[in-house]
Amino acid sequence: MSAPGNIRNWLDQRFGWDELMAFLRHKTVPIHRFSYFYFLGGMTLFLFGIQVVTGILLLMYYRPVPDGAFESVQYIMTRVPFGWLIRSIHSWGANVMILTAIAHMFSVFFLKSYRKPRELTWLSGMILLFLVLGFGFSGYLLPWNMLSLFATKVGTNMTAQVPLIGHWILVFLRGGEDVTGATLTRFFGIHVAVLPGLATLLIGLHLLLVQRFGMSVPPSVEDETKAHPEKARELRFFPNFFLRELMAWYVALAVLGCLAAFKPWELGQKADLFASAPAGIRPEWYFMFMFQTLRFLPANVGPFAGDFIGVLVFGVAAVVWTCLPFFDNDRRGRSTRWFTGVGIFALAYFVGMTVYAYLGK
Amino acid sequence: MNLGGFCRNGRAPRGLFPPAFLLCGALFLASPSSLSAQTKNTCLDCHSQLDAPFRVDLAAFAQSIHAQKGVSCVTCHGGDSTSDDMSVAMSPAKGFKDFPAREQVPTFCAKCHADAAYMRSFNPSLRTDQYSQYLTSIHGQRLAKGDHQVAVCVDCHGVHDILPPNDSRARVYPTNVAETCGRCHANAEYMKPYNIPTNQLALYSTSVHRAALVDRGDLSAPTCSTCHGSHGAAPPGVASVVNVCSTCHVFQAQLFDSGPHKDVFKSLNLPGCVTCHSNHGIQHPTDALIGADKGAVCLQCHSAGDPGYETAAKIHARLVQLDTSIARSREILDRAGQAGVEVGPAQLDLNQAQDALTKARVAIHTVELESVDEDINAGLKVTDVTYKAGESALAEASYRRKGLVISLAISLLVLVGIALMIRKVESKQ
Amino acid sequence: MRIDSQENSRSLQNSGSREPAEPARRPFLELLLGSSIVASLISYLYPVIRYLIPPAQAELGPDLVVAAKIGELRPNSGKIFPFGGRPALLILTADGKYHALSAICTHLGCTVQYRPDLHEVWCPCHNGVYSIDGANISGPPPHPLEAFDVIVKGNDLYVQRPQNT
Numbered sequence: 001m002s003a004p005g006n007i008r009n010w011l012d013q014r015f016g017w018d019e020l021m022a023f024l025r026h027k028t029v030p031i032h033r034f035s036y037f038y039f040l041g042g043m044t045l046f047l048f049g050i051q052v053v054t055g056i057l058l059l060m061y062y063r064p065v066p067d068g069a070f071e072s073v074q075y076i077m078t079r080v081p082f083g084w085l086i087r088s089i090h091s092w093g094a095n096v097m098i099l100t101a102i103a104h105m106f107s108v109f110f111l112k113s114y115r116k117p118r119e120l121t122w123l124s125g126m127i128l129l130f131l132v133l134g135f136g137f138s139g140y141l142l143p144w145n146m147l148s149l150f151a152t153k154v155g156t157n158m159t160a161q162v163p164l165i166g167h168w169i170l171v172f173l174r175g176g177e178d179v180t181g182a183t184l185t186r187f188f189g190i191h192v193a194v195l196p197g198l199a200t201l202l203i204g205l206h207l208l209l210v211q212r213f214g215m216s217v218p219p220s221v222e223d224e225t226k227a228h229p230e231k232a233r234e235l236r237f238f239p240n241f242f243l244r245e246l247m248a249w250y251v252a253l254a255v256l257g258c259l260a261a262f263k264p265w266e267l268g269q270k271a272d273l274f275a276s277a278p279a280g281i282r283p284e285w286y287f288m289f290m291f292q293t294l295r296f297l298p299a300n301v302g303p304f305a306g307d308f309i310g311v312l313v314f315g316v317a318a319v320v321w322t323c324l325p326f327f328d329n330d331r332r333g334r335s336t337r338w339f340t341g342v343g344i345f346a347l348a349y350f351v352g353m354t355v356y357a358y359l360g361k
Numbered sequence: 362m363n364l365g366g367f368c369r370n371g372r373a374p375r376g377l378f379p380p381a382f383l384l385c386g387a388l389f390l391a392s393p394s395s396l397s398a399q400t401k402n403t404c405l406d407c408h409s410q411l412d413a414p415f416r417v418d419l420a421a422f423a424q425s426i427h428a429q430k431g432v433s434c435v436t437c438h439g440g441d442s443t444s445d446d447m448s449v450a451m452s453p454a455k456g457f458k459d460f461p462a463r464e465q466v467p468t469f470c471a472k473c474h475a476d477a478a479y480m481r482s483f484n485p486s487l488r489t490d491q492y493s494q495y496l497t498s499i500h501g502q503r504l505a506k507g508d509h510q511v512a513v514c515v516d517c518h519g520v521h522d523i524l525p526p527n528d529s530r531a532r533v534y535p536t537n538v539a540e541t542c543g544r545c546h547a548n549a550e551y552m553k554p555y556n557i558p559t560n561q562l563a564l565y566s567t568s569v570h571r572a573a574l575v576d577r578g579d580l581s582a583p584t585c586s587t588c589h590g591s592h593g594a595a596p597p598g599v600a601s602v603v604n605v606c607s608t609c610h611v612f613q614a615q616l617f618d619s620g621p622h623k624d625v626f627k628s629l630n631l632p633g634c635v636t637c638h639s640n641h642g643i644q645h646p647t648d649a650l651i652g653a654d655k656g657a658v659c660l661q662c663h664s665a666g667d668p669g670y671e672t673a674a675k676i677h678a679r680l681v682q683l684d685t686s687i688a689r690s691r692e693i694l695d696r697a698g699q700a701g702v703e704v705g706p707a708q709l710d711l712n713q714a715q716d717a718l719t720k721a722r723v724a725i726h727t728v729e730l731e732s733v734d735e736d737i738n739a740g741l742k743v744t745d746v747t748y749k750a751g752e753s754a755l756a757e758a759s760y761r762r763k764g765l766v767i768s769l770a771i772s773l774l775v776l777v778g779i780a781l782m783i784r785k786v787e788s789k790q
Numbered sequence: 791m792r793i794d795s796q797e798n799s800r801s802l803q804n805s806g807s808r809e810p811a812e813p814a815r816r817p818f819l820e821l822l823l824g825s826s827i828v829a830s831l832i833s834y835l836y837p838v839i840r841y842l843i844p845p846a847q848a849e850l851g852p853d854l855v856v857a858a859k860i861g862e863l864r865p866n867s868g869k870i871f872p873f874g875g876r877p878a879l880l881i882l883t884a885d886g887k888y889h890a891l892s893a894i895c896t897h898l899g900c901t902v903q904y905r906p907d908l909h910e911v912w913c914p915c916h917n918g919v920y921s922i923d924g925a926n927i928s929g930p931p932p933h934p935l936e937a938f939d940v941i942v943k944g945n946d947l948y949v950q951r952p953q954n955t
Contacts, residue, residue: 078703082837261765264701612917768833778823
């Protein structure tokens with residue numbers, strides 16, 4: 001028997017290699033006009049992997065102390081060979097990953113892939129999305145520059161609007177009453193230990209659920225295949241779908257490489273806790289729609305502060321959106337069309353507010 | 362404190378009364394402001410209602426330094442401000458003096474302001490030499506000769522609305538002085554009898570000194586009074602111009618004195634600094650000011666063939682050489698920075714070259730090539746290094762691009778390979 | 791490339807039957823794909839390995855740097871040292887006290903120096919003079935120089951931005 005055959009045999013006896021291969025061979029992906037959206041999840045997973053690798057590399061030089069954080073990032077950007085590349089890919093990759101995660105979420109929403117029995121898949125996915133936003137928020141502070149310091153001040157300040165426990169959350173996040181070096185240490189811990197741990201668990205669960213139930217087919221396509229079963233088409237996951245996914249990954253890496261080479265991520269000015277806020281402080285683009293909304297709100301709505309109403313509405317909306325599959329389980333009723341309308345509004349609101357925030361200065 | 366209670370019930374021990382009385386009296390004396398507020402000032406009652414020239418603006422007077430320090434109408438004008446009867450209030454018997462005629466104004470103010478002992482009671486560091494200075498000024502001398510057009514105290518300081526000179530609203534605050542002098546000196550009609558230029562304010566408004574004073578807010582930058590004096594205002598003579606400028610431009614003056622120009626200028630009766638830099642409209646000096654080209658001030662005296670002409674041309678060339686060299690370094694570093702390579706340290710080094718150029722531009726006041734060369738060479742040494750840093754940063758940028766292209770080419774190859782593979786796998790299925 | 795290309799649009803029931811591949815094309819394609827993937831992995835790993843090898847130059851310091859060694863400065867002398875990428879001046883006075891100041895003249899940004907003959911800090915560009923505490927004494931400088939703390943630790947002199955409390 002040849003050497004590769006031996007190894008395969010050995011592996012098969014230890015943990016059922018052939019069985020695993022057989023599973024992969026038999027796994028299929030349904031083919032229809034919306035199949036392109038199936039790539040988004042895999043792309044997000046790939047970008048998460050990039051973040052893990054580049055993040056670990058950055059840990060080799062980064063130092064999470066107020067007197068050294070900015071300097072260590074500066075060191076990475078100027079002195080370490082290819083440090084500019086690693087850090088730029090980490091920063092750009094984070095943004096692209098959040099974009100694909102949001103796109104993945106909306107595609108799942110509009111294709112109604114969250115219906116029974118996939119409620120838990122949606123739920124775990126939504127929690128993953130919040131974790132990803134948490135990654136973005138906590139990572140933004142780590143270079144310890146002026147912009148990130150003040151964006152963090154504003155961002156953490158919003159949590160104080162939460163009733164009863166708001167102030168406690170604020171103190172918990174900041175590691176004190178104010179954003180200081182203690183906040184940096186805390187955000188670092190959250191960014192590199194807490195969130196990765198939680199995210200790994202949830203990704204495992206999410207993938208397990210996807211494998212367990214297979215890919216969801218949108219209701220409209222489902223109806224068509226019921227009417228004409230001979231038209232139902234499928235694609236093998238391995239190698240057919242996997243090879244296509246691989247192409248998309250290569251393209252994604254090439255895009256990140258170009259962004260890093262032509263537009264390395266900025267360093268900014270070192271954070272100064274005693275300086276007054278610079279003009280044009282803003283959060284990352286994915287929080288812009290909330291930032292812009294809070295700007296629009298009047299100082300007081302009835303007996304409540306405008307910010308409180310804003311935080312309350314966003315909080316309720318997030319909870320409702322997360323629990324969506326438990327409201328919208330009706331296969332094709334009036335309510336399901338109503339939910340699509342809500343989704344279109346939400347997407348339009350997100351895009352509209354974000355664009356407005358950047359254009360309408 | 363419960364003195365009232367003691368008094369009313371009359372049970373207080375006798376011994377307590379004298380101290381209590383004294384205490385009341387002390388309190389009374391210790392609050393002069395509340396006292397004066399109650400004291401009536403019949404002068405202002407009328408004069409705040411009258412028309413010019415008898416009008417006194419109450420608000421302006423209240424903010425003036427005199428009112429602030431408790432100097433009231435009678436302190437200067439005499440009379441009795443407590444009497445409602447005009448003939449009593451303004452009776453010469455009460456010491457009333459009419460407002461002074463123009464030629465009387467300096468002595469009127471000097472009564473207090475030249476009295477060192479009296480002024481010390483308000484502020485021990487106040488100067489009291491204004492009147493004696495004024496007598497030496499052109500203004501004071503002409504006034505003595507009966508010219509009533511010249512400036513007297515009130516023309517610059519105001520009358521009832523006088524503000525201290527460190528109040529930014531005062532007409533004698535540094536940023537306002539030029540306008541104040543210009544009220545007369547920029548008025549061609551008014552200045553006609555004196556036959557002197559009236560373009561000083563217009564020139565000064567374009568000058569580097571005004572820009573420093575007003576635009577940059579540097580209160581140590583000169584205005585009219587810095588060079589001409591304030592109370593002793595007079596044009597500085599030819600011989601003393603260098604001394605005036607050198608109070609700030611010490612280094613340039615020292616270098617000028619050490620060079621050959623000093624004696625030559627003296628023999629030609631040329632004023633030092635002004636000969637090249639002009640006076641009121643001093644512009645930020647450029648390297649074009651020195652040299653043999655059109656626009657160079659050296660050409661006023663030197664012409665082709667004489668050694669000074671040659672030296673001027675050489676000095677100019679050296680300055681331009683370093684300036685261009687700095688610009689070249691800056692340009693390449695900026696280009697590298699835009700290409701995404703961090704060039705902060707090299708840009709910091711470049712500041713040393715800029716320092717050297719600044720020093721060289723000061724050293725030209727010796728008008729000797731050797732002393733300029735020293736700084737220029739030091740600067741050129743720095744720009745050599747920074748230019749090389751810029752070149753290697755650009756090389757780094759192109760290295761990054763090349764690396765990207767290679768990796769993109771490989772990726773493309775992989776993509777083609779996968780595409781072919783898919784097609785092949787699927788053609789079999 | 792379209793996902794639902796004609797070839798794979800058939801249902802997968804008969805996908806188990808495999809025909810032997812043409813012997814000439816297969817090794818070529820697999821060689822191409824395999825080697826290009828290996829090349830791409832190398833192109834990704836190369837920067838990573840270079841990144842992991844630390845550069846010779848030590849890390850950029852925080853707001854605390856070693857300015858000099860004990861005994862490096864003679865009494866009544868000064869030394870320019872880099873502090874956060876900008877020049878700073880360390881002075882040892884004649885009576886044995888250390889002072890550290892920003893060396894950037896507040897007038898036009900030239901680098902100042904210690905003048906042993908004057909016992910003062912002097913800017914050569916426009917003859918600005920500061921005291922050894924950084925106060926602007928004469929000449930054009932509009933503001934004092936920023937002063938830093940000097941700390942002696944073992945054999946080293948550390949200079950630190952004053953800690954706001």
